[in-house]
Amino acid sequence: MTTEDVLLTVDADGVRTLTLNRPKAYNSLTVELKERLLAALREAADAPEVRAVVLTGAGKAFCAGQDLKEHVALLQANDPRPLRTVSEHYNPIVRTIVEMPKPVVAAVNGPAAGAGASLAYACDLRISASSANFLMAFANVGLGPDSGASWTLQRLVGYGRASELMLLARTVDSAEALRLGLVSEVVLDEELAKRAHAVAAKLAAGPTVCYAKIKEVLSTAAESTLDEALAAEDAAQAVLGATADHREAVEAFVEKRKPTFQGK
Incomplete structure (x- = not known):
């Protein structure tokens, strides 16, 4: 540089x-x-x-x-x-x-x-x-x-x-x-x-896979019908619900500790 x-x-x-x-x-x-x-x-x-x-x-x-x-x-x-x-x-x-x-x-x-x-x-x-x-x-x-x-x-x-x-x-x-x-x-x-x-x-340091889906869903919803937005949210949650970051966040909540996200 x-x-x-x-x-x-x-x-x-x-x-x-x-x-x-x-x-x-x-x-x-x-x-x-x-x-x-x-x-x-x-x-x-x-x-x-x-x-x-x-x-x-x-x-x-x-x-x-x-x-x-x-x-x-x-x-x-x-x-x-x-x-x-x-x-x-x-x-x-x-x-x-x-x-x-x-x-x-x-x-x-x-x-x-x-x-x-x-x-x-x-x-x-x-x-x-x-x-x-x-x-x-x-x-x-x-x-x-x-x-x-x-x-x-x-x-x-x-x-x-x-x-x-x-x-x-x-x-x-x-x-x-x-x-x-x-x-x-x-x-x-x-x-x-x-x-x-x-x-x-x-x-x-956060759940970056989640952030990617938030960006994607917001972009879709900005120019879609309600049904299309709901379908996009449903599809995103199906993916995010299976991520390691979601599991880590839930386990951290139950264990009353701060989650450590890996972006996976």
Whole structure:
């Protein structure tokens, strides 16, 4: 790992922390960073030693979204890559976060705009620094939402509020983000890294097979009928009821001790 890496990876306590590392450019997303992030997320999803993930940014910003300097330069050079980045980069990145069979915590250390905000919305939990803010900036550059924001944002704050935030491209500070439900917690800037790791470590020590099923069932229920949601819950419980973690939790309850989960 060097300071020139556009993406930093650190493992501790079953948690893999991925840090977007282009601080001078507010961690804006170049082709290189998008490709590195996608590969790192897929690796984390498959790594048995990784039981939870933290996504954060270096410096004063979480992520400013697409690197527009690179975007314009590629367009002017008639490079087709900017027109493919949604399908080749953003869509698979968001799908990997949402479908990852382990919890993903966004530690939003500063401004999160455009696709950067979308990445945070895709995570399971969002812990915000007090100086952070969120901006759906797509309309400001004549584009529609991408990176899953049309799906994730309205599930967090509702259709009406999502429409407002996207159409007006209004900046939301951390206090309002907490009121709206965009984030689950706001902490002092200097406490963010420690707090996000503590939350992720707690999840990593928990029944991670259960967490994967919770994510799966919630996703199904968000766009299904009641009968379909009940069937998905039934199927999940049938699987989870046979896990070692469930047996351990029940035995620990009877024995009045703290359970030790193995993620199995």
